[in-house]
Amino acid sequence: MTTALLIEQGLNGLQLGVQLFLMAAGLTLVFGIMNMINLTHGSLFMVGAFLAATVLAHTGSFVLALVVAVPATALAGLVLEAAVLRRFYGRSHLDQVLVTFGLIMVINELTRMVWGNVPVPMALPQVLSGAVTIYPGVTYPSFRLAILAVGLLVALGLYVVVVHTRVGMWVRAGASDRAMASAMGVNVGLVFSLVFAAGAALAGLAGIMAGPISAVQVGMGEPVLILALVVTVIGGIGSIKGALIAAVLIGLADTFGRVLLPPALGSMIIFMMMAAILAWRPRGLFPVHG
């Protein structure tokens, strides 16, 4: 393997990693605090991408698309939480899986009714449509670099908020012991609604950034959801740090696995990695709940 290929694939892996982190962050906190399996997280990813593609098609401005679609996805998440999911926090995981499974079908079909079955094209922003030389002989698309930069910035921001602020402390307290945090005066319900909206916004952001690279189409959220679940489980449910580390691990392993291994094995590598890590630590790398 040449240095050029190594750098290029390394960047691809990192970029996939930060995108997975954006997805997994919401998933792991929602799960950690409310003990809720939310399979509709992939639908929010899809909704974000569709909203942005529509705004982009009408205005031609990628920035405007971001500014409109991210808060809109957060709003969609809030509505979803208040209308349906909130009723299922106290129910069994089986009920949660089933209700979110049904919701995925409903949201997918609604999306299909609005936008149709054909993938919606999403153009790259003009400034980022070229490529830059990052190493002698290695050019890399600037949009992918931008994704990497935005992802890293958001990850850093999230880390600072969750680990170093008062709100973040409430979130962590809620995630590690909801009942105790509530007894200590944290308004867990409010914190949770905030976390859900923020998680939805991040999922939408990940969807928008994935839009120009992959096709914006119905069902685009599900493969990403599965990878994000793998990240969440490996990192330890409820742990932001675990999610970040696991996301980068998975991103790199998946990218290099596909390049270096035969196809059947390459598609298995992250799942084998998950199996190995869980055989060693059944509650993930950074377990939050005692």
Add this chain to the structure above:
Amino acid sequence: MTLAPAAPPRASSATLIGIAVLVVALALVPTVSQALGNPFLIKIATRIVIFAIAAVALNLVLGFGGLVSLCHAGLFGIGGYVLGIAAAQLDGEVSAALLPATGELAVVLPLAMAVAGLAAAVMGVIALRTSGAYFIMITLAFNQMLYYVFVALQQYGGEDGLQFNAALTLFGHPATGRVPFYYGCVAALALVLAGMQRLIASRFGVVLRASAQNERRLTALGIPPLPYKLAAFALSGAVAGLAGALFAASQSFISPSAMSWVQSGDLVVMCVLGGLAYVAGPVIGAGAFVALEAVLSGWSVHWQLAFGGFIIAVVVTLRGGLIDLVRIAARGGRAS
């Protein structure tokens, strides 16, 4: 924490009669279909019986073991591919080192069960180290792993799936006629139901149900739950593999789409819809599910909207499944 309402023992003569009634009703479908002159009925009924076998298999771990597994479509698919690859070798288009080239169901069905059961055991060893939500997510991940592996296996058709033309036989007799094949599937379902009913009532079944209710107490009684759960998981996988093999046989075709995670979710819905607490519950669930799917998809291209809404409504309202409605109606009828 228990995930599913664990079933109290209900191995009464009423249950056995219920199973017998179901099987006889299913066995009458070809007669009814002929009387109505509607061959489409048998096609739907075959689908119902095959998915009923898979759902009954899943319910061993879901309803009685309290384990929400989302990898049963993957195991179903493994069974399907064992039959598909074995039969396709007769056409000479594919080759496999480990599988015999045969279309003899008496050989290939047990083989499909063995391979799927083994796969379930391997996945179970890892997944059963965890519990609750971790278990759900890990089985979901394993399901997608199996899916992507078969998408990547270009020699077996990749994403397009594997078609075979070889004629399947059972003990040397042709087995692909629509009606004889249907009777065979009903017989398989009857065997599976009878076997499951016995298993649930046995000591093994008691331990399995107890592990769903309170693992700690079970351990304190000196019974380690893990070997029981693992055995149940492997057996459940084997029977799911049988269903998958029958599915592949029924359409001379198997593709990765039969093993997507949505299919796994569908199997869970069938179990819940029918009733988790009964061995025969998933049969009713599979019947209602497949029939509703057929009716709704005939009405509108956007049928999934209604179907998703239906699933949500079932979760919200119907705690005991459809079979509870039957029971309530039966009791009401007796009282009046």
